[in-house]
């Protein structure tokens with residue numbers, strides 16, 4: 296296989312399923328996302344307002360293989376991204392969020408309901 300073909304194969308990679316977030320509650324996660332105003336920057340299904348455009352829309356997030364185009368879309372990485380995105384991606388425009396680890400797991404479970 297050529298390098299170009301390898302790169303293409305990597306792009307087509309599917310996320311590894313299922314994603315386990317034992318004990319996390321997606322509905323609680325939705326409410327937390329609403330309270331923290333994730334919608335100020337993201338258009339998120341299930342959150343009616345304000346549908347901001349600074350970050351991308353999160354519809355279909357569960358079927359994306361990568362977070363922000365560069366990290367594997369897996370629970371541990373997503374939880375870390377939600378709490379402190381700049382710790383993964385210095386210079387990212389997504390600020391750290393005021394989430395406890397268990398709240399971040401709930402929000403992650405909610406994001407994985409977005410197909």
Ligand code: HEC
Nearest residue numbers: 331332333336349350351361362363364387388389390392
């Ligand atoms: C101040 C604006 C802002 C806020 C508030 C914000 N984000 Fe983000 N978010 C961004 C930006 C900008 C990116 C793209 C980051 C990058 O590519 O470096 C992003 C990326 C993401 C991603 C990755 C999306 C993808 O396409 O892979 C997820 C998931 C995410 N945000 C969830 C959330 C959640 C959940 C909240 C609330 C707890 C939130 N964000 C709050 C700006 C924000």
